[in-house]
Amino acid sequence: MLYLAHTAHRQFLGLMLGVLAWILIVATAGLNEWRLWHVSDKSIITSGVAWVGIWRTCFYSHVLSRIENCQSISISDPFAPAEIPVAQVLMVLAVLCGLAANISATFAMRMVYFSVENRRHIRLFFLLTGTLYVFTALCSLVPLIWNMSSVLNNRTIDFPPEFHLPAAPIWQQVGTAIVVGIFASILIFISGLFFLSYRYVWQTLSSEAPRDTRDPLHNPWTGTTLTQKSELPNGSSQGRDNPAFHIEEESH
Numbered sequence: 001m002l003y004l005a006h007t008a009h010r011q012f013l014g015l016m017l018g019v020l021a022w023i024l025i026v027a028t029a030g031l032n033e034w035r036l037w038h039v040s041d042k043s044i045i046t047s048g049v050a051w052v053g054i055w056r057t058c059f060y061s062h063v064l065s066r067i068e069n070c071q072s073i074s075i076s077d078p079f080a081p082a083e084i085p086v087a088q089v090l091m092v093l094a095v096l097c098g099l100a101a102n103i104s105a106t107f108a109m110r111m112v113y114f115s116v117e118n119r120r121h122i123r124l125f126f127l128l129t130g131t132l133y134v135f136t137a138l139c140s141l142v143p144l145i146w147n148m149s150s151v152l153n154n155r156t157i158d159f160p161p162e163f164h165l166p167a168a169p170i171w172q173q174v175g176t177a178i179v180v181g182i183f184a185s186i187l188i189f190i191s192g193l194f195f196l197s198y199r200y201v202w203q204t205l206s207s208e209a210p211r212d213t214r215d216p217l218h219n220p221w222t223g224t225t226l227t228q229k230s231e232l233p234n235g236s237s238q239g240r241d242n243p244a245f246h247i248e249e250e251s252h
Contacts, residue, residue, distance in 0.1 A: 014194030015105045017187045022098035024184035029091040033175030044164045054087040071163045079158050087143030094139035101132035126198050133192030141185045
């Protein structure tokens with residue numbers, strides 16, 4: 001059995017980074033601080049700052065019935081810019097793909113550290129894990145960069161009246177969620193590269209010659225040799241006498 005545990009240290013690190021990055025991506029998808037809107041009218045938004053996420057908007061107010069007021073943003077809301085519903089879809093997809101990648105990575109590392117009987121399965125799991133990690137990174141990076149670009153360009157959102165938000169803030173800044181999400185995307189992309197760069201098993205598979213585990217006494221060559229030895233003239237199954245031996249015996 002081939003020993004491979006010493007060849008997968010970077011991949012084990014990639015698994016740890018992948019799990020950490022996936023947790024951060026889940027947190028990014030649920031955070032409201034994608035955009036920070038600074039407003040001039042503090043009659044309702046007492047703090048002067050509103051958080052605009054991909055699922056809802058929130059702000060603090062001492063005027064309304066609740067201190068923290070939040071309104072949900074649906075994927076079908078007509079006022080939402082394109083980057084918000086796209087982010088809702090892609091972030092959910094990133095969470096699911098990241099979870100699948102971590103499960104696949106766990107199986108891959110288990111096969112390396114505890115068993116290498118099915119070497120072709122190891123190759124499949126490493127390739128699948130690396131692909132899923134890279135795809136997860138892309139699914140999260142696209143909405144994050146798109147929303148960050150909207151913030152940096154100070155693009156507006158025409159919220160309905162029940163949101164109590166102006167169409168355009170005085171200024172806006174990138175929220176914590178985008179920063180955390182970009183950091184997590186980079187980590188999970190590196191994890192994918194670690195798994196895709198694991199070539200040891202693939203090279204071993206291509207260079208490893210098939211082993212003959214049959215009984216050496218029961219193979220075509222042995223059978224042919226035994227058959228040829230047994231097929232003697234006159235149908236005799238015994239060996240022939242050596243004439244020189246008989247001459248030497250008569251001389252004595």
